[in-house]
Amino acid sequence: MFEYSKAISETILRRYPDPDSYPYRSWCYPQGFLLWGFIRLFEITKEQRYRDYVLSYCDKHVRIDGSIPAFSGNSLDDIMAGSVLVWAYKETQSEQYRIACDTIRRSFDDYPRNRDGSFWHGRNLRGELWIDGLFMALMFLTRYGKYIGDKEYCYIETVNQMTLAFSNCEKDNSGLLYHAWCEDSNASWAHPITGKSSEIWCEGLGWYAMILTEVLEILPENQIGREQLLMQLRKLIKGLSAVQDSASGLWYQVVDKPGYNRNWHDTSGSAMFVYAVKKAGILGFYDIDECEKIAKFAFEGIKTKCVMDLEGNINIYDACDGLCVQMNYDKYADYTRNVNSKECVCACLWAAIIMEHGNVCS
Numbered sequence: 001m002f003e004y005s006k007a008i009s010e011t012i013l014r015r016y017p018d019p020d021s022y023p024y025r026s027w028c029y030p031q032g033f034l035l036w037g038f039i040r041l042f043e044i045t046k047e048q049r050y051r052d053y054v055l056s057y058c059d060k061h062v063r064i065d066g067s068i069p070a071f072s073g074n075s076l077d078d079i080m081a082g083s084v085l086v087w088a089y090k091e092t093q094s095e096q097y098r099i100a101c102d103t104i105r106r107s108f109d110d111y112p113r114n115r116d117g118s119f120w121h122g123r124n125l126r127g128e129l130w131i132d133g134l135f136m137a138l139m140f141l142t143r144y145g146k147y148i149g150d151k152e153y154c155y156i157e158t159v160n161q162m163t164l165a166f167s168n169c170e171k172d173n174s175g176l177l178y179h180a181w182c183e184d185s186n187a188s189w190a191h192p193i194t195g196k197s198s199e200i201w202c203e204g205l206g207w208y209a210m211i212l213t214e215v216l217e218i219l220p221e222n223q224i225g226r227e228q229l230l231m232q233l234r235k236l237i238k239g240l241s242a243v244q245d246s247a248s249g250l251w252y253q254v255v256d257k258p259g260y261n262r263n264w265h266d267t268s269g270s271a272m273f274v275y276a277v278k279k280a281g282i283l284g285f286y287d288i289d290e291c292e293k294i295a296k297f298a299f300e301g302i303k304t305k306c307v308m309d310l311e312g313n314i315n316i317y318d319a320c321d322g323l324c325v326q327m328n329y330d331k332y333a334d335y336t337r338n339v340n341s342k343e344c345v346c347a348c349l350w351a352a353i354i355m356e357h358g359n360v361c362s
Contacts, residue, residue, distance in 0.1 A: 003352070003356050004352035004356065005352035005357065007306075008306070008345065008349045009038065009041055010312075011313040012349070013049075013053070018056070019031060019034060019038075019054070020056075020061075022034050022342065023342045024322065024342060027068075027070035027078070027081050028077055028080070029080035029081065030342040031057060031084070032081040032082070032083055032084050032139065033346040033350075034342075034346045034349075035054045036084065037350055037353060038050045038054050039084070039087055040357075040360040042054070043360050051091070054084065054088070055091075058085055058088040061081075062085065062088075062100045066095070066096045066098070066099025066102075066103070067099075068100050068103060068104070071104065071107075073107030074122060075121060075122035075123065075125075076119060076130075076136040076137045077121075077133075077136050079107065080135070082100070082104040082140045083139040085097050085100050086140065086148060087143070101144055102148075105148075105150065108137075108157070114127055114183040116168075117161075118165065118168065118183075119133055121133045121180075126186065127182045127184050127186055127187070128180060128325070129165060129168060129169070129180060129181045130179065131177050131178075131205065131208045132179075132207040134165055134208055134211045135208070135210060138162070138211050138214070138215055139214060141157060141158055142218045142219070143218070145158075146218055156224075158219070159226065160225070162211075162212070162215065163225060163228055163229075165177065165208070168181040168195070168196075169181050174239045175234075175235025175237075175238055176200050176236070176239045176255060177200065177204075178197045178199065179199060179201040179204040179205075179325050180196070181194075181196050188327065189326065198326070198327065199254045200254060200255040200256050201253070201255070201326075201332060202254070202255050202268070202269030203266060203268045203272065203323065205236075205255055205273075206268065206271070206273055206347065207272065208236075209240075209272055209273055209275075209276035210272050210275055212229060212232060212236065212276065213279040215229065216229055216285060217283060217361055230285060233286065234286055237286050237290075237294070240255075240273055240277070243255055243256055243258055244297070244298065245258055245265065245301075248265055248304070249270075249301035250267070250270040250298060251273060251298075252265060252266065253265075253266045253269075253332055253333060254329060254333060255269070257329070260329070262333040263333050264337070266318065266319055267302060267305040267316060267317065267319045267348065268320070268341060268348075270298055271302050271348045271351040272350070273294075273295075274302065274351040275347070277291050277295045278354050278355060279359055282354075282358060295355065299355050302348060302351060305317045305318055305348075306348065315339050315340055316341075316345055316348055317337075317339055318337050319337065319338065319341040320336065320337060321341035321343075322342070323335055
């Protein structure tokens with residue numbers, strides 16, 4: 001049987017034999033997103049080359065003394081790759097990785113927050129909460145708590161950040177979240193009264209969907225606030241089901257406006273939803289049959305966006321290559337679509353792995 005997870009991963013290995021060359025910077029969230037796909041492939045297949053691929057990146061960035069020259073902690077995007085270092089420590093027990101993870105953990109101590117405690121997306125983005133940032137920060141923080149230390153803080157902070165983002169960004173009790181919120185409405189894109197951005201961006205909501213399932217898998221069942229996160233996930237899946245395209249199984253770039261002029265199917269966010277919904281069903285967070293129905297339909301649509309070239313490489317169509325908060329619907333709908341955008345390739349890898357092999361907890 002043809003495996004999309006195999007085809008996508010082999011394409012990545014041919015194009016980027018050094019994971020440090022994966023776009024767009026050498027230490028940033030795309031590398032973390034990419035390498036978690038290979039961590040899961042290693043855990044499924046036990047093929048040493050996948051493990052070597054991940055650790056080659058870690059060894060390149062972490063010195064013997066545990067310092068990480070490329071890490072700045074200036075944004076949540078900069079933290080995401082650190083989640084791979086937690087896995088590297090768990091896998092190897094090398095002290096240099098633990099020291100590196102401790103450095104990243106300390107960056108939260110003075111990280112800027114809004115008055116309600118929610119993270120700014122970047123230290124220079126005053127008051128701006130982006131829902132993408134939840135994935136970037138909490139992929140690291142929850143795993144640091146589970147595998148290294150400071151569990152109480154890490155878990156409480158995780159629940160707090162997810163709760164605040166939901167409260168500040170949800171649209172009309174729909175379970176769907178706007179791309180961002182600004183505390184004092186100072187950002188150019190912020191509504192002058194609500195502080196919310198104009199639209200529900202597919203990939204942004206995809207980052208949120210994935211991290212919901214990731215943290216719910218890690219948090220203990222008796223964790224205060226966990227039930228609130230389960231409520232978020234159930235509302236989200238119900239909301240996504242209502243706007244899933246009945247013809248393709250995919251979701252639109254502006255999620256809650258199917259059929260609007262120039263709106264289009266976003267492969268990246270759709271793949272993220274596949275991962276999150278499928279995982280929610282496997283873990284018993286939502287009705288398994290309903291999750292299977294939603295995810296399977298969407299994955300069939302994603303396959304139509306994956307085209308093999310004459311060299312045997314998979315090219316993935318119809319996604320944006322990085323997108324900041326936009327001013328209005330037109331800016332989202334007209335944003336340039338690319339082939340093999342860095343987030344989309346990783347999202348499709350994650351989706352293919354869980355659809356073809358089931359869940360792998362790391």
